[in-house]
Amino acid sequence: MKSEEDVKMQKVKKKVMRKYGEYYWERHILPALEFGRTLCRKLNATCTVVELGIVFHDATKFAFHDLNGDPLGTKVCAEMLREAGYPEEIIEKVVECVSYHWGVHRGEHTAHSIEAEIVVNADALAHFKFLDDATSEDSKKWLCEKLEFEWEHMVSLTEARELGAEMYRQFKERFKSTPTQSSQVVCG
Numbered sequence: 001m002k003s004e005e006d007v008k009m010q011k012v013k014k015k016v017m018r019k020y021g022e023y024y025w026e027r028h029i030l031p032a033l034e035f036g037r038t039l040c041r042k043l044n045a046t047c048t049v050v051e052l053g054i055v056f057h058d059a060t061k062f063a064f065h066d067l068n069g070d071p072l073g074t075k076v077c078a079e080m081l082r083e084a085g086y087p088e089e090i091i092e093k094v095v096e097c098v099s100y101h102w103g104v105h106r107g108e109h110t111a112h113s114i115e116a117e118i119v120v121n122a123d124a125l126a127h128f129k130f131l132d133d134a135t136s137e138d139s140k141k142w143l144c145e146k147l148e149f150e151w152e153h154m155v156s157l158t159e160a161r162e163l164g165a166e167m168y169r170q171f172k173e174r175f176k177s178t179p180t181q182s183s184q185v186v187c188g
């Protein structure tokens with residue numbers, strides 16, 4: 001039987017999933033959740049915060065498009081969590097995960113919690129799952145730059161580097177002839 005917490009989480013996920021659409025949810029959010037849960041177990045972090053952080057981390061860019069005065073999507077995230085019945089303590093931590101994720105893209109690297117750091121690491125690892133979707137030379141080049149940048153700057157936890165080591169090795173092997181530039185790539 002599902003616990004009350006599971007039911008609450010499923011309701012939020014369903015609601016946000018509809019906003020992202022099936023493709024983004026399945027190709028990015030689900031793999032990120034998988035990595036996030038594994039890292040939570042390894043690092044003894046609060047899984048509820050990490051899961052919700054991952055669910056909302058790209059909402060501004062890919063799910064909620066009417067965000068006047070809410071550039072990081074944190075207000076809409078907090079409202080939805082409040083509505084679902086999450087306590088303020090959890091909401092605050094989830095909002096921090098979402099803000100930190102966007103901060104990293106702006107070059108800020110000080111996470112206030114292990115949960116926020118896990119969200120960023122899981123997000124970066126999940127981007128390797130997009131490799132099969134890159135078909136044109138341009139999209140391959142873009143993705144190679146993005147993955148190199150993120151492996152360097154966003155996969156910061158030793159546990160995440162161990163988790164992604166084989167994926168990164170295969171990526172290097174498969175795309176060794178694809179030219180990359182050292183430019184900073186801004187992505188979800």
Ligand SMILES: [Fe+2]
Nearest residue numbers: 057058123188
């Ligand atoms: Fe993302």
